[in-house]
Amino acid sequence: MKNIVRIEPLGFPWQTQDPFLFCAYHRDEYPAGDSKQGVTFDELKGRNVGQDFTIKDGWRMYHGTNIPGFPYHPHRGFETITINKEGVVDHSDSLGAAGRFMGGDVQWMTAGKGIQHSEMFPLVNENKGNPLEIFQVWLNLPRASKMVEPHFKMLWNEDVPKVEETDEEGRKTYVDVIAGKIGDVKALESTPDSWAAKAENAVAVYTVKMEADAQWTLKKTSASANRSIFFYKGNSIDIDAQTIESNHAIVALAGEDITIKNGSEDAYFLILEGNPIGEPVAKYGPFVMNTDQEINEAMQDYRKTQFGGWPWAEVEVVHPKEKGRFALHSNGHEEIK
Numbered sequence: 001m002k003n004i005v006r007i008e009p010l011g012f013p014w015q016t017q018d019p020f021l022f023c024a025y026h027r028d029e030y031p032a033g034d035s036k037q038g039v040t041f042d043e044l045k046g047r048n049v050g051q052d053f054t055i056k057d058g059w060r061m062y063h064g065t066n067i068p069g070f071p072y073h074p075h076r077g078f079e080t081i082t083i084n085k086e087g088v089v090d091h092s093d094s095l096g097a098a099g100r101f102m103g104g105d106v107q108w109m110t111a112g113k114g115i116q117h118s119e120m121f122p123l124v125n126e127n128k129g130n131p132l133e134i135f136q137v138w139l140n141l142p143r144a145s146k147m148v149e150p151h152f153k154m155l156w157n158e159d160v161p162k163v164e165e166t167d168e169e170g171r172k173t174y175v176d177v178i179a180g181k182i183g184d185v186k187a188l189e190s191t192p193d194s195w196a197a198k199a200e201n202a203v204a205v206y207t208v209k210m211e212a213d214a215q216w217t218l219k220k221t222s223a224s225a226n227r228s229i230f231f232y233k234g235n236s237i238d239i240d241a242q243t244i245e246s247n248h249a250i251v252a253l254a255g256e257d258i259t260i261k262n263g264s265e266d267a268y269f270l271i272l273e274g275n276p277i278g279e280p281v282a283k284y285g286p287f288v289m290n291t292d293q294e295i296n297e298a299m300q301d302y303r304k305t306q307f308g309g310w311p312w313a314e315v316e317v318v319h320p321k322e323k324g325r326f327a328l329h330s331n332g333h334e335e336i337k
Helices: 292-308
Strands: 004-009 020-030 069-075 078-086 088-093 098-102 106-110 115-120 130-140 151-155 162-166 172-179 204-210 215-218 226-233 236-239 242-245 248-253 258-262 267-274 282-284 287-289 326-328 334-336
Touching: 004 242, 020 226, 020 267, 069 088, 069 292, 078 098, 078 172, 078 204, 088 130, 098 106, 098 151, 115 292, 130 267, 151 326, 226 258, 242 248, 282 292, 287 292
Parallel strands: none
Antiparallel strands: 004 248, 020 130, 069 115, 078 106, 078 130, 088 098, 088 115, 098 326, 106 151, 162 172, 172 204, 204 267, 215 258, 226 248, 226 267, 236 242, 236 258, 282 287, 326 334
16 A cells, blocks of 8 residues: 655655644754854844844844744644754743753743743854754644643653664664654653643644665554655655655655655654644734634734733843753742753
């Protein structure tokens, strides 16, 4: 049986399937930072500062003006899952919560009824480059959960379950299980109001590395689930006797095993699976609801309340350079790693 539904080139952002909304993949080869963890004036020349999404010299500023990243902005009605593979991300939000997370860490945030947050990419190294590689996955919330209280949690690298599988030739495949399960290995709990919180929704988020020439089988899940395999780095792979080059998304049947035979280089994937929510989706920028009327209400609420306002003195909030990995929650509890 052929398991591939279609193959699509990767754009920006990556197109996903219900219950996911999209995935933004960021790879930036940032230079050494200055004393304020930003870029120098000379390095900003020729950039559309504040709206810099064009790769120049290997990196982008995004909406940052001195420090790369995304200064505070609102969300309502969905969740963000930020997967850090390399580099530093500083979080701050309108509830007074904050955090710094690094390679291998994952932040899972439920926007719910409304929150403002920022995600900045501080250039902590002054004497060498500051490469960054992250995914941000937007996972929808069902109607019943769109107006829950905002919440975030950290899935720290050392706690994220990992699977190592070896094929008959001794070649290895490595999987980080961010949501869902691989065999008997189950992910950490998601945020409590997430579509992923109920096992019957079959939500899975995996990052995968396959050694050159390795073979690995992604086991079947719920036949009603959507399955997307994002092949974002490597040479080529073979599935169902089809050769697929890197920088392609593979939409596959979730109710069947799918065997991947890797080519001559290490291959890297993000895999998203889940039963669809199956509700109408109305989107406008950072708001995702079910109807246009609810979008209008979200905009009105934001104008009135600013979703709690911005309690930080800076627009581009970064934490002290010497600060390690941490998460300060809105209830005052702090995790230090």
